[in-house]
Amino acid sequence: MVLQTRNPFTSGGWSMFVAGALLTIISILLVYSANQNSPDPRLQDDWGKQIIWFVLAAGVFFATTAIPLRMHEIFAPIYYGIAIIMLLGLILFGASMFGAQRWYSLGAFSIQPAEIGKVAFIFMLARYLTYSRRPISSLKKIAAASAICGVITLLVVRQPDLGSAVVFAVVFLVMMFWEGMPVKYLLLFITPVASMIASSSMIAWIVFFALLIFAVVPLIRSSLAFTITLVAINLAVGAFSSIAWNRLHDYQQMRIKIFLDPGQDPLGAGYQIIQSKVAIGSGGLLGKGYLAGSQNKLDFLPLRHTDFIFSVAAEEFGMLGGVVIIALFAYIFHRGIRAAMKSRNSFSALVAIGATSALAFQMLVNIGMVLGLLPVAGVPLPFVSYGGSSLLVSWVFLGLVVNAERNWQEYS
Amino acid sequence: MVDQVPKTSRGWILTGGLIAAILLILAKLIYLQVFQYKYYFQISEENRIRVLPRSAMRGKIVDREGRLLASDRPAYTVSIIPSEVSKIDYLAGELAPLLEMDEKAIVRKVADRRTRKYEPVAIRRDLSFPAVCIIEESNELFPGVIYQLDQTRTYYYGKSLCHLIGYTGEVDEREAKDQQYRVGSIIGRAGVERQYDQFLRGIDGIDYLEVSATGRIIGPLDDRPSKDPLMGDELALTIDMDLQMAADSCFGDTLSGAAIFLDPKTGEILALVSKPTYDPNLFAGFVSRSEYQSLAGDERLPLFDRTIRGTYPPGSTAKILTAGAALEEGLITPETHFGACRGGYQFGNRFFKCWDKRGHGSLGLLAAIEQSCDVYFYQLGLKLGLEKWSKYARACGFDQTTGLDIPGEKIGHAPDENWYEKTYGKYNWNKSVMLNLGIGQGEFLVTPIELAQFYAGIVNHGVVMKPHVMRYLRTPKGETNYYHAEIARGLPFSEETLEILKEGLYRVVQSGTAARSRIPEVTMGGKTGTAQNPHGEDHSWFVGYAPALDPQILGCVIVENAGHGSTVAAPFVKAVFIKFFQKKGIIKMPPPPTPMPPLVSAGNGVNGAAN
Helix, strand or coil: CCCCCCCCCCCCHHHHHHHHHHHHHHHHHHHHHHCHHHHHHHHHHHHHHHHHHHHHHHHHHHHHHHCHHHHHHHHHHHHHHHHHHHHHHHHHHHHHECCCCCCCCCCEEEEEEHHHHHHHHHHHHHHHHHHCCCCCHHHHHHHHHHHHHHHHHHHHHCCCCHHHHHHHHHHHHHHHHHHHCCCCHHHHHHHHHHHHHCCCCCHHHHHHHHHHHHHHHHHHCHHHHHHHHHHHHHEEEEEHHHHHHHHHCCHHHHHHHHHHCCCCHCCCCCHHHHHHHHHHHCCCCCCCCCCCHHHCCCCCCCCCCCCCCHHHHHHHHHHHHHHHHHHHHHHHHHHHHHHHHHCCCCCHHHHHHHHHHHHHHHHHHHHHHHHHCCCCCCCCCCCCCHHHHHHHHHHHHHHHHHHHHHHHCCCC | CCCCCCCHHHHHHHHHHHHHHHHHHHHHHHHHHHHHHHHHHHHHHHHEEEEEECCCCCEECCCCCCCEEEEEEEEEEEEEEEHCCCHHHHHHHHHHHHCCCCHHCCCHHHHHHHCCCCCCCEEEEEEEEHHHHEEEHHHCCCCCCCEEEEEEEEEHHHHHHHHCCCEEECCCCHHHHHHHCCCCCCEECHHHHHHHHHHHEEEEEEEEEEEECCCCEECCCCCCCCCEEEEECCCEEEHHHHHHHHHHHHHCCCCCCEEEEEEECCEEEEEEEEEECCCHHHHHHHHHHHHHHHHHHCCCCCCCCHHHCECCCCCHHHHHHHHHHHHHCCCCCCCCCCCCCCEEECCCCEEEEEECCCCEECCCHHHHHHHHCHHHHHHHHHHHHHHHHHHHHHHCCCCCCCCCCCCCCCCCCCCHHHHHHHHHHHCCCCCCCCHHHHHHHHHHHHHCCHHHHHHHHHHCCCCCCCCEEEEEECCCCCCCCEECEEEEEEEECCHHHHCCCCCHHHHHCCCCHHHHEEEEEEECCCEEEEEECCCCCEEEEEEEEEECCCCCEEEEEEEEECCCCCCCCHHHHHHHHHHHHHHHHHCCCCCCCCCCCCCCCHHHCCCCCHH
16 A cells, blocks of 8 residues: 555546536635525524635645555444444433534534444445445345444434434435446335325325335345335335324424425415525526625525525526536536546446536535425535535535545555 | 446546536526626625605696695604514514503504615604603614604694695505505695605605614715605695685584585686584694594495485476476477476376475476476476487586596486386386486486585586696606696587577576575576485576676586575575675675684684684
């Protein structure tokens, strides 16, 4: 193992840095705009804190591009262990906010272990999948990988932070798919979710099982044992989903209900989505101008420097601003997938695909949420939402992608 | 077996999924920002802008000599902002005694507001200053309760003009939708307040304020300047308050009826009285339920405007119609005599009485009008026949409204053959109905304003003017729009016929049934009427005009259940005519009475005067 001190800006590192930096500068501008009139004076300084985080994040980015991925491969279990301990500790010492324990407070700053957990989890899963000699179709290997994902996901659910938990699950599925897990096993993970959603209506559930048995099962042409397992799991999940529904917190239930019909309580929980759509729609093509968004400035937008920051961008900079942000993300994702495809090193490829899928999924869920396409999930927009942990981790992911791409020719 | 996808394909599958998801997001973004831009922009404007209306002063109302009849005066209005009140029942309980209102009435007013809950709902107008002070001092106790200096309508001759001027009320949610008026703004509900509402109401001013999501006012909007309210037009009536008061005082507090005085040449109403009356000031501030119920439940019907909505048999005043129709048809000449009056007329097996049971003997037309001989008109009616009678009654306007500029006018009833057939069946009535119709009884009903208009046409060469109470409307800038006198119709009578009828009317006052109401200084014509009425005593009618050759004023009075026209209604007309000609200088004013020291305390003046 050799510490490489190569220029991080070879092989396209520059353009990735610029894409991330543009998003972060947009973030600082938007956080300033969102909080300039805030009645809470502490929030008015957030844009300054975001600058400090940006400086830190830039340093972390360079470090990430410089430190060989192999080192992370070695230390992955340690990272993973620390993340688990921090998440456990959170249950004991974490600061509570909005009815959830998600932060460690460090003076003016706070750390979100779930964000660090995302990095640790990607390393850990990539290492296991690379090191294990079993074929990816082996049930033992899938079970072990599921356990790596399951432990950390359950701890995040326990906070409760459903949004981050879904990120872990999706990153896991994408990495498993990347590693070549047979499609029929993916079905084992995906169909229960569909069964759960369909079970809200008896007719939908019957239609779901008809499709499962008469369309999906013949298509995968699998063994009888697997078919029975698949159907049984779906039956069990569907049957118990009503119990699970009742175990959701009231606000989580409400979020799903509001997603299905935001108008049902326009001054209550549906307020966020309605005001977000008003902010975005009223921005028009070119926006109302920086610092001139009335929905933003006059307090109509909730959580506007964190989860709903895209609404501020769309109100003040219009469709132009929205498209620029989405285009910057699209460029980063494109580079991430290309790095994974190019890489000759299985671990590097898995890390690149994990990092990219984490960024992409969070971006899609966040923007989908503020546009009213998805339920309010509490997932931040990478690079842009205010929050040091999220920003740092976004830059770490960016650095990992650059690192993997730069060293694509290294064999494992 | 679809098992393992090659590695490059996996990359492309992920790329394809990502592209699809990003395209979906872009599509939604374009949909919101391009296709729904106007919709959401409007919502965001409504979000940030609070429109605070500033009520315009309602135009004042004056009489023909400029005397102030109605105007807005400053008063405190207490309002509740529904969005800021959480426990309305509790708040209403606390406020009710202070506002002297029913608790439920407060709750109802707030609950009635379904939209725009952040705009204040006026709960109580014209609150006393001490009560306002209490609300100001206990601000903390009453969240969401505000008071503003507003206006309240005041009627200075309240009772004497109540039906004519009407009253105002607040626009409710339904009206606000239909007519684009603001909920809670003041609207004319009756009388000329309603008729000329669009001119009187003025234009409300608007303040545009920028507000935050919590309702905090940021300040005035830079891009939308406030609009000052524009006061409503001044409405001058044709009413002469001297005549109005004179007519009103004739009835005293006990008699019911209607009195109309107008200029037959123009149709200008000089006095319009319906008795009994109510105080419209009750409606201007706020009217408690019990007060309204006592008004609405009063069996003398003070809310009922008898001048335009009361339908009465016209009695002998209708004989002019019968005579005119017969003359016009060439059935009679003024010299035509019918069978002599012996106190009644035998028709089949029924005896129809004349009002004077001593009988009038054999009379010509003019003497029959003069003495109001029923027997003469029974025979004339029979000769005329129902078909012709109803044709003339309708041509004279008894089947339509007069066009008076006060809303709610009713139409009397001039029956024809079809009506009798429909009502009684083909063979269940006969031409004996003409005996009654010929003398203004039976199924013939008129409103006082219809009768006044008919007589005004008789004395105005057959030209029937539209009666009106509006003289002019004057905008705050001083532009004045006068009412243009309008012809309603022409009477179906020739100049010769009219001359004969006027000769008869002149004789009624000179030597006939109304001789006691003669005025020495002024010649006068007129016709008494005594309308039989199934509900009680006869109604007393008199229609008179003066001077007889060139009428300047015409009066039509009905006093309910008061007996003969000559004894009650005619002296009322005389009293008002004297006032009218005194003002013209034709009759000398009596020397003013020596002032007497008041017998009762000054505050009781109005009640004292009534006795």
